[in-house]
Amino acid sequence: MFGTSGIRGPVGEDVTAALALDVGRALGVEADRVVVGRDPRESGELLTDALAAGLRESGTDVIDLGVAATPTVARSVGWRDADAGAAITASHNPAPDNGIKLWQPSGQAFDEAGRERIAERVRDGVADLEAWDELGTRTTWDGRERHARTIADAVSLAPADAPPVAVDLGNGAGGVSVDALQELGCAVETLNAQPDGSFPGRPSEPTADNCASLSALVANTDAELGVAHDGDADRLRAATADGSFVSGDELLAVFAREAASPGDTVAVPVDTSLAVADFLAEADVAVTYTPVGDVYVAERASRPGVAFGGEPSGAWIWPDQTLCPDGPLAACRLVALHAEEPLRERVAAVPDYPIRRESIAVEDKRAVVDRLADRITAEYDDVATLDGVRVDLGDAWFLVRASGTQPLVRITAEARDEERARDAFEIARDAVAGARE
Numbered sequence: 001m002f003g004t005s006g007i008r009g010p011v012g013e014d015v016t017a018a019l020a021l022d023v024g025r026a027l028g029v030e031a032d033r034v035v036v037g038r039d040p041r042e043s044g045e046l047l048t049d050a051l052a053a054g055l056r057e058s059g060t061d062v063i064d065l066g067v068a069a070t071p072t073v074a075r076s077v078g079w080r081d082a083d084a085g086a087a088i089t090a091s092h093n094p095a096p097d098n099g100i101k102l103w104q105p106s107g108q109a110f111d112e113a114g115r116e117r118i119a120e121r122v123r124d125g126v127a128d129l130e131a132w133d134e135l136g137t138r139t140t141w142d143g144r145e146r147h148a149r150t151i152a153d154a155v156s157l158a159p160a161d162a163p164p165v166a167v168d169l170g171n172g173a174g175g176v177s178v179d180a181l182q183e184l185g186c187a188v189e190t191l192n193a194q195p196d197g198s199f200p201g202r203p204s205e206p207t208a209d210n211c212a213s214l215s216a217l218v219a220n221t222d223a224e225l226g227v228a229h230d231g232d233a234d235r236l237r238a239a240t241a242d243g244s245f246v247s248g249d250e251l252l253a254v255f256a257r258e259a260a261s262p263g264d265t266v267a268v269p270v271d272t273s274l275a276v277a278d279f280l281a282e283a284d285v286a287v288t289y290t291p292v293g294d295v296y297v298a299e300r301a302s303r304p305g306v307a308f309g310g311e312p313s314g315a316w317i318w319p320d321q322t323l324c325p326d327g328p329l330a331a332c333r334l335v336a337l338h339a340e341e342p343l344r345e346r347v348a349a350v351p352d353y354p355i356r357r358e359s360i361a362v363e364d365k366r367a368v369v370d371r372l373a374d375r376i377t378a379e380y381d382d383v384a385t386l387d388g389v390r391v392d393l394g395d396a397w398f399l400v401r402a403s404g405t406q407p408l409v410r411i412t413a414e415a416r417d418e419e420r421a422r423d424a425f426e427i428a429r430d431a432v433a434g435a436r437e
Contacts, residue, residue: 024054041197159185174233219243248312
């Protein structure tokens, strides 16, 4: 039921009000107070109502944030002394999807044990329903102002040094970024700022192709950099002053280098570029690899000596602040870094290795990867199965893994040489084709 980023799928098929009610009842078994918020998708209203009904039936009080960024929801669990949080969101997925992601008071998403505990109760119909006069309450609270103030206070930036910024909100819930950046003294120009869960301005995922308008805006105005969020603002991507869209690996390297000190470790997923490890090694900073998914990066980032966690997809975690990926915090951190040294110059210092990524739609992603794993393990010596199948070819590597949120098999291949990267990618793609037969 739960993937790497909670429950997620098409509304009316995988994600229904009945499911949200059951999740509310299951969560209500262990929680006396729960914070709930949603992204702008219209389906989120009925899913929030259903989840809240299941919680209240269990005697659990609900604090409803309304439309709110997922990091606002996650942080509000601790701020409101709640036992858990629930974000009704499909994050960067397309408009027909929605989902539920659960949060702990630390700001960390429910771990595997927590997700399985809720899933088991849903499967078994376990609930602890109260009588009519013992139902939980439902109150509203707006956490946006506190979130903006908290992240602005966490960033050192003199108003005189604050650069002008273009912010592409992707019609999502990330308006808190604008509030925080303006509080820091930035002049902000927005794109797709009206919340709209049909995402009319651009697809929700902030990729280079989807954010072409942001790149053009930055290149042709006084903005010194641009930032973009997905629908629930847990992700952030960026463009430099000339409109160049920064790759996720480059941004990961920049954030990690600034956050970590010599001897520290940075948590990154197994699909991260070699360039990140090489760049950090120059500063005596090590990397530790996790399965793909911000929940796994957050778990590793919670350990001693891990100064930062990040994913090339755009999830950034500063464990000294919170264990949730916080796109608005990342926006403010990036602006402060740019004020000290332009983002374009920081990115230029990161090695540029050829890396290829492709997603292939399949009907049974797990079965395909399992069949491929058997064949690859028999054929190659250096194979890791931390998440999917990762093969080290010595001068190159490739990874094949099942998406945690969509019916896709994802391929990543990299080398320090273009021709070798192409060869590694073709090996991986041929292996996937063989496993589909």
